[in-house]
Amino acid sequence: MIKIHNLSKNYGKDVHALRDVNLHIKPGEFVSIVGQSGSGKSTLIRLLIAEEKMDSGQITIGGWEITDIKNHEIPTLRRQLGVIFQDYKLLSKKTVFENVSFAMEACGFKSSDIKKTVNQMLSLVGLKDKRDRYPHQLSGGEQQRVAIARSLVHKPKLLVADEPTGNLDSINTREIIDLLKKINNLGTTVVLVTHDRDVVNSLRGRVITLEKGYVISDQENGKYLL
Numbered sequence: 001m002i003k004i005h006n007l008s009k010n011y012g013k014d015v016h017a018l019r020d021v022n023l024h025i026k027p028g029e030f031v032s033i034v035g036q037s038g039s040g041k042s043t044l045i046r047l048l049i050a051e052e053k054m055d056s057g058q059i060t061i062g063g064w065e066i067t068d069i070k071n072h073e074i075p076t077l078r079r080q081l082g083v084i085f086q087d088y089k090l091l092s093k094k095t096v097f098e099n100v101s102f103a104m105e106a107c108g109f110k111s112s113d114i115k116k117t118v119n120q121m122l123s124l125v126g127l128k129d130k131r132d133r134y135p136h137q138l139s140g141g142e143q144q145r146v147a148i149a150r151s152l153v154h155k156p157k158l159l160v161a162d163e164p165t166g167n168l169d170s171i172n173t174r175e176i177i178d179l180l181k182k183i184n185n186l187g188t189t190v191v192l193v194t195h196d197r198d199v200v201n202s203l204r205g206r207v208i209t210l211e212k213g214y215v216i217s218d219q220e221n222g223k224y225l226l
């Protein structure tokens with residue numbers, strides 16, 4: 001699903017955000033990426049979603065080498081990736097339904113198809129009964145679930161999450177992680193960036209640890225070692 005070869009990214013000449021990173025993530029995996037603040041986790045995510053350009057190395061996603069991706073190809077890539085962040089980035093003047101339907105409308109889908117897919121995604125995240133609420137009428141955990149529903153409307157094979165539980169308490173964190181596991185069980189590859197020790201240890205999955213831009217450990221059934 002993801003092949004990363006000798007990837008490096010610098011900011012200016014002194015900040016080496018990623019150094020010679022090599023990773024291979026298979027379809028269907030659930031991978032946690034951990035590391036202290038500033039270790040390069042978000043830089044890796046930004047390169048995966050082509051939000052920034054790498055300095056050297058290669059990234060292939062689902063067989064598509066995005067190393068030299070052209071700007072006009074980026075929307076096509078983004079439709080093949082779901083992305084969620086710590087802040088939910090919802091549109092405050094749109095309802096739950098509209099926040100999720102927006103991306104499909106922008107792509108020109110038929111309204112009956114939009115309705116069907118959005119309802120399906122809202123059921124998956126358990127928010128069908130709150131479809132007419134506005135973001136400020138939801139808890140943080142519910143807002144993140146809307147963001148997850150939105151990220152899935154194009155049925156991506158890969159979901160990338162950068163600290164999705166960073167603003168949530170432990171109960172909401174648990175719910176979001178359980179939801180990511182459910183999505184993974186339905187066949188989507190999940191890459192989760194987190195600094196939550198309890199989350200990582202409870203997942204009992206593959207854990208990749210970054211330090212100063214290097215991959216310092218990559219283990220199945222890994223533990224949070226920092």
Ligand SMILES: Nc1ncnc2c1ncn2[C@@H]1O[C@H](COP(=O)(O)OP(=O)(O)O)[C@@H](O)[C@H]1O
Pocket residue numbers: 011015016017035036037038039040041042043044
């Ligand atoms: N846009 C930027 N300009 C300059 N330096 C940056 C920028 N983004 C990140 N960095 C630096 O790159 C390093 C890695 O940052 P980041 O990937 O955000 O780490 P993490 O997500 O693990 O906290 C840090 O030293 C950070 O200060």
Ligand SMILES: [Mg+2]
Pocket residue numbers: 041042043
């Ligand atoms: Mg970060």
